[in-house]
Amino acid sequence: MSELDVLLSETERSFGLRQIQAGHARMLVIGRDLHQPIGEVWNALSDPVRVGAYFAELRGELRRGGEYELDGFSTGTILRCDAPRMLTVSWLPPHGNPGELEIHLADVDGSTRVELLYASVRKKFAVIDPEVAAWAAGPGWEFFLDRLEAHLQGRETAAPVASWVQMEEAEQDLYQARNTEWERVREEFERQHAPLPAPE
Template identity: 35%
Template sequence: MIDIIKQVNATHREIGNQAVATGEGRSLLLRRSYDAPIEEVWSACTDPERISRWLAPVEGDLRLGGKYQLKGNAGGEILRCEEPRLIKVTWMLGEGMSTEVEVRLAPDADGGTVLELEHASPAQIVDEMVATYGAGGTIGIGGGWDIALLGLDLFLGGTEFDPATWEDTPEVQEFARQSCHAWGPAVQAAWGTSAEDLAAAIAFAVQHFAPDTSGDDNG
């Protein structure tokens, strides 16, 4: 059983500014702690066999400057690799815009690890999308990363699951719905979104994760 509220509250979420290769960028930042030493978390985030057990199968030339491809997900180039503290990659889905993901690790005072994940996209594109379609897409991306970091926590704790199918389970769908709501304060802080528009954005994101039940979602 997943303690959904505890897991949702374990992550700090914010939207800020982070430069990308093409210039100014907007970023989603997630931060949470893991009850595992930094070397263990680094291995889980960089070893292909272990990545496949909580995120997705990955193939490619997994070294600095090499290319990678996650099955059914993004691919890109490995831009930085500083064991055991930092890895940065380009992140592209199909022929869409190229974005960047950076994972930073640091030991905490209790022998565990603090992980920060920052996903940055070109600022102009993000701002235009939000102005046109609202913040629902941003919340959906954040919710997707929430699920990934939940999977990493379960994997580090010894739970076995199939990352290709587990997002369809009722527990993970409920976690995703709650995490979409948890992005609300970050969206309001970033764009001053009205309560009405924020509710619509959250509903839009929830629809992606649990379309059969989103009509009953009351927060």
């Protein structure tokens, strides 16, 4: 198995449907295991200083019902915060459609199972849109988890780039490979949820 195949196999990918404040939405689900205790992972997701160290500056009234801003990425409201197991926020990118981000954490023998759910009312949010250079949610959220994991392991991360096309060649290759996986999962989901044929 190649190094790329190993990286792709670390993540579980699926689709679902969800009702969010903005309406009926499609939802992608990313599952990954992190080898740190749940309290450490929660702290890295909720402490503004730590979020700023590996992702982007986080400001706002960081409590349930409070408004937040993640510099360059999103503004929204904290809808639910049940430490250390679940965080739900509305997600409004600077030039995009409203969505909702939910992160579940579960303790598994001292490690942490992370399940990241992202729902959007935009149909093409999950995979690369060839007409725009914006992040696709599927591979994009996987890179967020990469950065979280690197931070938890004490590895330095460069500042995030505004678009995936600005990444280094090896990262672009991984991004494209992850996008291919998301396209496959999306196609399977659409086959399973295709409208039934009308009676003759």
